[in-house]
Amino acid sequence: MLRLKGKGVSEGIAIGPLCFYKRQTSDIPRYETKDAAAEWQRFKDAQQLAVEQLGEIAEKAREQAGDEAAVLFETHAMMTEDLDYEEHIQNSVENLKLNAEAAVKDASDFFADMFASMDDDYMKERAADVKDVSARIIGILTGAGQGGMDSDVPAVVAADDLAPSETIQMDKSKILGFATEGGSGNSHTAILARTMGIPAIVGLGDQLKQLTEGCMVVVDGRSGEIFADPDQQTLDAYKEKLEAHIKHRKLLAELKGKPSVTKDGRSIKICCNIGNPDDIQFVKENDGEGIGLFRSEFLYLGCSDYPSEDYQFEAYKKVLEEMAPKEVIIRTMDIGADKQIDYFKMPHEENPALGMRALRISLTRPEVFRTQLRALFRASAYGKLGIMFPMVASVWEVREAKAACEKVKEELRSEGIPFDENTSIGIMIETPAAAVMSDLLAKEVDFFSCGTNDLTQYTLAVDRQNNDLGRFFDPHHPAVLRLLKLVADNAHKEGIWVGICGELGADPELTQTFLSIGIDELSVSPRSVLPLREKVRSSSVKEL
Amino acid sequence: MKSFEYTITEEVGIHARPAGLLSKEAAKFKECTIKVWKGEKSAEPKRLIQLMALGVKHGDTIKVTVEGADEEAVFEHMKKYFEENL
Incomplete structure (x- = not known):
């Protein structure tokens, strides 16, 4: 049995196989463009598609996690069209003759760094928003598309970090829990996990690298602990906790809003x-x-x-x-x-x-x-x-x-x-x-x-x-x-x-x-x- | 140019959600330059990233300036928007 410790950001217990989130990673191409106007148009087309996609994701979020989550993606859509962001890219394309992918990457780094250097934990997290939005546009430009999880059975999803759009796009019925290397309690993924009622642990760092695809894990979203290949005793203890947790959730669904009144009134x-x-x-x-x-x-x-x-x-x-x-x-x-x-x-x-x-x-x-x-x-x-x-x-x-x-x-x-x-x-x-x-x-x-x-x-x-x-x-x-x-x-x-x-x-x-x-x-x-x-x-x- | 001062009562300040909504509101007035000032630094609210980067928090006193076409009406509109939403 291996014990990992991170920061529990969404309560609950998950028991199941581990599945690593897979990204379509391809190197971002960087070259000098001959036709800056055409390159700019490529960006504008990709930008428009990204805004449309984000609109659809916002609707999905509204259904699964409520208005608060939906507004996040609407904000992402606005960021995609932000004038400063756009001007930064335009300058790279028209004056530096950069290709669209590289121009977006540079703008992403510039604005993410700016947020990351702010003296406010909440604003630091917004660096992730800029990167998320930019990755989407770059994905569209290179045709690589988005990542995903590949598991037939419900699993605990492990990743270096998860962007909110990645979180919401996963099939919720397949997710038992989240475990990420980076992130904080303020990250959108943490907030989304909480509203969706999925246990999550962030800040695990290098520890996740010790785990293998498909290994059995127990995730305790309250204590921030993960037990990989748990022994029988640990497994039994957590199965019991999980049952109590499910029972409590059931009570919540049944009794919320009901009066506290005896059978005889x-x-x-x-x-x-x-x-x-x-x-x-x-x-x-x-x-x-x-x-x-x-x-x-x-x-x-x-x-x-x-x-x-x-x-x-x-x-x-x-x-x-x-x-x-x-x-x-x-x-x-x-x-x-x-x-x-x-x-x-x-x-x-x-x-x-x-x-x-x-x-x-x-x-x-x-x-x-x-x-x-x-x-x-x-x-x-x-x-x-x-x-x-x-x-x-x-x-x-x-x-x-x-x-x-x-x-x-x-x-x-x-x-x-x-x-x-x-x-x-x-x-x-x-x-x-x-x-x-x-x-x-x-x-x-x-x-x-x-x-x-x-x-x-x-x-x-x-x-x-x-x-x-x-x-x-x-x-x-x-x-x-x-x-x-x-x-x-x-x-x-x-x-x-x-x-x-x-x-x-x-x-x-x-x-x-x-x-x-x-x-x-x-x-x-x-x-x-x-x-x-x-x-x-x-x-x-x-x-x- | 017209301006007003305002102390933010919104719990989270001008962060993601309130910033997005304010940005949308300000973008309605294309003929008018609206700026939010926090001390020496300023941002145009229709530019979302700029606005967020200003880092306006709960309890901060900011100045909002309005300049351009239909200044008076935009001033009143924005003042009301801040008072009701932020």
């Missing part, structure tokens, strides 16, 4: 936990019904100093706009305990899990809190926002936090900055104290969300980070479940909703229990949304 909202605005794509892909927990820590962890109000505002606004009209619940910073940040200069603590963390920091550092609240309320004008405070133990903490909100709202009003007056305010229930006091807390806020990891740790007095305590850390412990029931009952008495945003929410063994105690929302990682929806749709509350 009880509906529950299934939302997502995210830690970064980039995760929104996974929320959308998996049909999350909103964002039940957006951890704002990433803004603080990614900086070397306190993130500014504007910086935070832009990040919140983006998430709200992208998710609108669905609700986004943003948790104010949950720093401390296992998440320490240097510039907060927190004194060393003997027992950080019980120490200065989360809302306790916010209430102790009102200026840091104010900045975050201002950013949040300003962003509230761009979607449906809920603000959630973590690590609450007492009613006074919630009142103090709400007072800080009111102060910020007053500031914004006087500054004439728009915000949503109806922004809902909620709290995490993750301490036994908050669960026990939930009758009074419910009068203060618009919603509860239970953080089951911390609730388990604090209820059972078991450190969740200590692996030796594994069997003592039991989130199914009746003490935890009783607290959840108490919280749900108290929430409903005050007419507010209650959710679970801890890992427990995705546990299918507890879905029935959650439904029966009246949990209104489960917020889980995007990948768990559809399996959970499937579970909900096959359950009925009355069975219990």
Whole structure:
């Protein structure tokens, strides 16, 4: 077995024979032309044909990969007719008396180099567009045509690099995956592979040369690994993964857009936990019904100093706009305990899990809190926002936090900055104290969300980070479940909703229990949304 | 000659897709020279490669100049196009 490592740019698993992409390579002729006008006409004819071909490819792309992919080829068609590009070629033909093929090659090199030297990774990739377009024209001029893959059975396609037009022109039913020497996550091939749902690994370099045509390979598009001639153990493990993947895809097709409702009509909202605005794509892909927990820590962890109000505002606004009209619940910073940040200069603590963390920091550092609240309320004008405070133990903490909100709202009003007056305010229930006091807390806020990891740790007095305590850390412990029931009952008495945003929410063994105690929302990682929806749709509350 | 300044709000800047669309739009006005300025450098938007090579990113403030026949109408048209699409 041989293991190759590249960069996984399109998720998924492929198992099958390897097939090298074959190009019609012929040397590009270079000679002095006697009739520059005729040579120019040859170019113009080839250019026109290339534009027509690209139009057809754009249509094919639209069917297979959507509008976004189609626009790429329309852009290619425009590049083919670009005035600078054309003038460069015209100059070579008319003044330097070059033949059309060589003139196109020179223009290709010139503009590809120009893009490759730009200080922007995205623009660097555009060098590939120029080369792709030029190769097409040269192919037409020399009559060599395009390359292709030659395999009767579905295969993993290997190549030095694949131009987007080459990718889209291959017979999709024959492609299991892509493996290329060059390329990056920004390359069109990577983007196309993702939209077509085909696993792809790029940046394999010379490693591909070790493989032979037709050898059996396993491609893991997530880890970026390729196993050639895999041993039985590896093969079995990946076959299992592949089946799980296919099952997930099937769920996606069956359950996307369907409501999360039990057989006897009880509906529950299934939302997502995210830690970064980039995760929104996974929320959308998996049909999350909103964002039940957006951890704002990433803004603080990614900086070397306190993130500014504007910086935070832009990040919140983006998430709200992208998710609108669905609700986004943003948790104010949950720093401390296992998440320490240097510039907060927190004194060393003997027992950080019980120490200065989360809302306790916010209430102790009102200026840091104010900045975050201002950013949040300003962003509230761009979607449906809920603000959630973590690590609450007492009613006074919630009142103090709400007072800080009111102060910020007053500031914004006087500054004439728009915000949503109806922004809902909620709290995490993750301490036994908050669960026990939930009758009074419910009068203060618009919603509860239970953080089951911390609730388990604090209820059972078991450190969740200590692996030796594994069997003592039991989130199914009746003490935890009783607290959840108490919280749900108290929430409903005050007419507010209650959710679970801890890992427990995705546990299918507890879905029935959650439904029966009246949990209104489960917020889980995007990948768990559809399996959970499937579970909900096959359950009925009355069975219990 | 008329000109306006504009700060790009489009997430990806004037990259492939938005550049292609802008290029098409600008090419409609054959009698008018339209230029996009980023600092000292400029590009004619109807020339796609030039436009892309200008490397206009999200948050960049650019200047657009319009000169030629029917200047006023083209100016208004392009200003509106930038505001709505970029």
